[in-house]
Amino acid sequence: MKQYRVIGKSVLKKESWDKVTGRVKYIDDVQEVGTLHAKLLTSTHAHAIIGEIDTKEAWKVKGVRMIITGKDYPLLLGTTIKDRPLLAFDKVRYYGEPIAMVIADTEAIAIKASTLICVKYEPLPVVNSPEAAYQKDAPLVHEDVEQYLIDESSGLTGTSGGIQPIPGTNIANIQGIRKGNIDRGFAKCDIIIEEEFSFNQADHTAIETRCADVEIKSTGEVIIHSASQEPFEMKELISETFNIEEGKVTVNIPLVGGSFGAKTSVQLEPLAYVASKSVGGKRVRLRNSREEDIVTSPVHIGLHATVKMGCTKEGKIQALKLFFLFDGGAYAERSVPITKAAAFDSTGPYKIDNVWCDSLCMYTNHPFVTDFRGFGRTEAAFGVERTMDIMAKKLGMDPLEFRLKNAIQPGDTSPTQVLLNKSNLGDIKECLFQLKELMDWDKGQRIEISDRFVRTKGISCAWKNGDPPPGVSSGAIITFNKNGSINVISAAVEIGQGTKTVLTQMVAEKMNMDEDEVFIQMEVKTQDSPDNWETAASRTTFMSGNAVLKACDDAIRQLKRTASVVLKVPKDELEVANKKVFMRTDPSISIDFSEIVLGYIYPNGKVAGNQVVGRGTYMIPGLTEMNPVTGKGVQGPEWGVVAQGVEVEFDKRDNTFKLLRAVTVADAGQILNYKGAETQITGAMNMGLSFATREGFIFDDEGKVLTTQFRSYKVMHFGEQPEYIVRFVENPVKGAPFGSRGLGEHGIMGMPSAVANCLSIAANVSLKRLPLTPEFIWKSRLEAGEVH
Numbered sequence: 001m002k003q004y005r006v007i008g009k010s011v012l013k014k015e016s017w018d019k020v021t022g023r024v025k026y027i028d029d030v031q032e033v034g035t036l037h038a039k040l041l042t043s044t045h046a047h048a049i050i051g052e053i054d055t056k057e058a059w060k061v062k063g064v065r066m067i068i069t070g071k072d073y074p075l076l077l078g079t080t081i082k083d084r085p086l087l088a089f090d091k092v093r094y095y096g097e098p099i100a101m102v103i104a105d106t107e108a109i110a111i112k113a114s115t116l117i118c119v120k121y122e123p124l125p126v127v128n129s130p131e132a133a134y135q136k137d138a139p140l141v142h143e144d145v146e147q148y149l150i151d152e153s154s155g156l157t158g159t160s161g162g163i164q165p166i167p168g169t170n171i172a173n174i175q176g177i178r179k180g181n182i183d184r185g186f187a188k189c190d191i192i193i194e195e196e197f198s199f200n201q202a203d204h205t206a207i208e209t210r211c212a213d214v215e216i217k218s219t220g221e222v223i224i225h226s227a228s229q230e231p232f233e234m235k236e237l238i239s240e241t242f243n244i245e246e247g248k249v250t251v252n253i254p255l256v257g258g259s260f261g262a263k264t265s266v267q268l269e270p271l272a273y274v275a276s277k278s279v280g281g282k283r284v285r286l287r288n289s290r291e292e293d294i295v296t297s298p299v300h301i302g303l304h305a306t307v308k309m310g311c312t313k314e315g316k317i318q319a320l321k322l323f324f325l326f327d328g329g330a331y332a333e334r335s336v337p338i339t340k341a342a343a344f345d346s347t348g349p350y351k352i353d354n355v356w357c358d359s360l361c362m363y364t365n366h367p368f369v370t371d372f373r374g375f376g377r378t379e380a381a382f383g384v385e386r387t388m389d390i391m392a393k394k395l396g397m398d399p400l401e402f403r404l405k406n407a408i409q410p411g412d413t414s415p416t417q418v419l420l421n422k423s424n425l426g427d428i429k430e431c432l433f434q435l436k437e438l439m440d441w442d443k444g445q446r447i448e449i450s451d452r453f454v455r456t457k458g459i460s461c462a463w464k465n466g467d468p469p470p471g472v473s474s475g476a477i478i479t480f481n482k483n484g485s486i487n488v489i490s491a492a493v494e495i496g497q498g499t500k501t502v503l504t505q506m507v508a509e510k511m512n513m514d515e516d517e518v519f520i521q522m523e524v525k526t527q528d529s530p531d532n533w534e535t536a537a538s539r540t541t542f543m544s545g546n547a548v549l550k551a552c553d554d555a556i557r558q559l560k561r562t563a564s565v566v567l568k569v570p571k572d573e574l575e576v577a578n579k580k581v582f583m584r585t586d587p588s589i590s591i592d593f594s595e596i597v598l599g600y601i602y603p604n605g606k607v608a609g610n611q612v613v614g615r616g617t618y619m620i621p622g623l624t625e626m627n628p629v630t631g632k633g634v635q636g637p638e639w640g641v642v643a644q645g646v647e648v649e650f651d652k653r654d655n656t657f658k659l660l661r662a663v664t665v666a667d668a669g670q671i672l673n674y675k676g677a678e679t680q681i682t683g684a685m686n687m688g689l690s691f692a693t694r695e696g697f698i699f700d701d702e703g704k705v706l707t708t709q710f711r712s713y714k715v716m717h718f719g720e721q722p723e724y725i726v727r728f729v730e731n732p733v734k735g736a737p738f739g740s741r742g743l744g745e746h747g748i749m750g751m752p753s754a755v756a757n758c759l760s761i762a763a764n765v766s767l768k769r770l771p772l773t774p775e776f777i778w779k780s781r782l783e784a785g786e787v788h
Contacts, residue, residue, distance in 0.1 A: 001670065006508045008671050010676070013498050014501045015494065027208075027225055030225075030254075035285050036104065038101050039102050040101050042099060043096060043119075044704075045123055046094055046128075049124060050092060050119065053099065053120075057116040057118070061113040063104045065279045066103040067102050068274060070085055080336045082148055082150070084332075086271060093331070094368065095703055095704045103279055127703075128366075128701070131325060132364075133362040140363075141330060142165075145363075164628065173336045173340070174359070176359075176631055177356065178631065180319075186319045189311055191312075192310040193390060194306065195387050197307065197769065199302060199379075199769060200697045201329065201697050202300040202372075203300060204262035205260075206263070208227055208257025209292070210293055219248075222250070223252070224251045224269055225253075228264075228266070229261075229534050231526050232534075235251050237269075250525065254522075255494050256495040260373045261536070262293075263495070290710065291708045294709070298368050300691075301326055303324060303380075303383075305322065305379075315397050315406070318354060320347055320357075322358070323357075324380065326362060327366055327369075328362055328364070329367050337467075338375055339376060343359035343380075344635050345465060346359070350408055351408045366705075367705070373748045378691075378745075381752075384753075385460040385461065385753030385754070386767075388402065388403060388460075410422045410425055414639070416632055417631075426640050427729050431729055432461070434643075434727055435459065438665070446761055455649050455660070457645060458759070459643065460751075460754040461750060463641045464640055465639045466539040467636045468539050473532075474544045474547040474617065475530025477614065480593060480612055482594060482598065484517075488519065488521070490520070491529035491531070492532060492535050532547075539636075542620075542736055545737030545738075548737075551616030558614070562600055566591055566608055567581075596609055597611070623635065623636070641746075644751060644754045645754055646662050648759060648762060650759065655774040657762065659722035660722050660723065663724075663726075666726075667741065668742075670736075672740050677728065678726045681747035686721055689721070689751050689755060694716060694773070695715060698712075726747075756770070765777075
């Protein structure tokens, strides 16, 4: 690997001191005098016809400015299928769906008034799971799905393209994979197994709940402040929905207090716009309580998966058939691209010549869905990786050796039939070899500590190719201060992942200067920043990084052009370093950046050069349409891979367990910021373990979510985490900034299946549903006859 001055080093995040000293201002920290507050009245039913909405008592509350219901704005929104009302106006389709909105002088007044609104419902049969939604006689969540508009960009390509809801069913979309011949593949098999796996929807639990402020100026300008990952899509959607000139919409994004995918789709902002418009354009704030953030706003997708795998007696997988029923909730939104992405990478990092997959996005009467870390791969990996362990046990083969035997390699093809090479594919074998050593695998998977306690180890693998739609781009601008230091403008949103810091490292490396001399704008303002695709899919560093490097190249050309005139040296003989432009063969012939970045002025007043402003844009080349039936196509530039392991101590008497160790070995290409990469992976591992062992909505028979606060919705607490071990394989990618791969999501993807594999060995029973609570493990052991 090439050695760099700044790249690969553990550089402190640019915003660290402001965060730890409390100086950072998140959106809800800014309280502008005169701001009004909006509050939502939400449904107490999961599926019901809306009758009368009586607002008379609410209007009597002093300080109420306006009350809006769905009939006032019978609009349908959606970034894939336009099926979601701004406020429900004919029927409600999930518990917690917004029905009315109160705008008042204070949030307390708005809350009080909203509780006085009386709504009459006519309950309807509830579709309470994706399996129920798939039945032929299931009630329809949407009776006239064929009448909905499909978002224009969804008619193109990628995970958001080719969407086709099926009328008369609850199927919002089907994405297929057809590689090889599945029947011939199974005919070659000595062992065939078929298993089912599932988990409910869950929450993202970001520290900062969702919040939006909107103000409409007298000129018609719309000013939005929001905690969001996609400011430019928000700008476009507000413009399109409300017929506003796009140039009059400005979106401001401060630092975001965590997201994990929760803040990708446009959510509260259209409501806040309508609220502001209803009160003459005054600034209105709409923010979620924790309960609203868990239930009313979009959630993490659920899944019921059927996995059929066939293998020779020597341990070579010949065929894999997958049937995914994803719980997309009441509205399509982001659930469609998630289910498509799950199909594209459905096999995991294994060579399988015959693959059949149908990935269905199902409408249910549950909350609707947005992105979650892993974007479908974490969910698909749970079923496939559990099946890998079950098959290894059938074969009498070590599960790690079974994975090595089937590990995908350069020269193989992906499920989407892309030919793989050393650049576009991470080295999963090397990851497994390092995992084996770090886990002390040769000491055994199961060690009896006593009659009561046992220690076990479980592993898994995963991979991910970030899949932005074709045609999206990122832009960057760099300017210079008088002393030669650099300012970077990029619309990548800082959500805690450290992207802004990494971009400054890239600039420092490219310009051969100290990273402390590079400054970056943390906030995003659409009027000031070049367009940038959303901050998602582990593609921000790839796209924004390339844009920033192109901006540096542009600036260097300008610097050399001016310096060449002043120094009377040909441009191709000049170099740039330490805020100077100098002659390669005689560095003493040089000129400081400070003398030329704003244009050079001779003593006689003549001018050489102009102000240096570097501009760069980047669009990923080679992305193609993804066939909706076969899945064939190119959805992204490269696959990052990960091998993960978990060790637990299990109490056979009461079915409790302690997480001892969690290990990740990831091929992330060239590491850009070592400590940043390590903490990104560690945080994702923690999320994966929390999701696997504690999290998940509990629905009653009527579709009501019972876990709406942290008293009932459990997450992993500090002190409950295991020892985390993270290692990297650095196999660089051609065309990526400094050869880096995406890694923001890789730490989570294999954790649920690894801990499930581990606990299945400990409990001596095959665990096929999340979360893996002691109660669930006890019930599974009871059904299997392991306990009495």
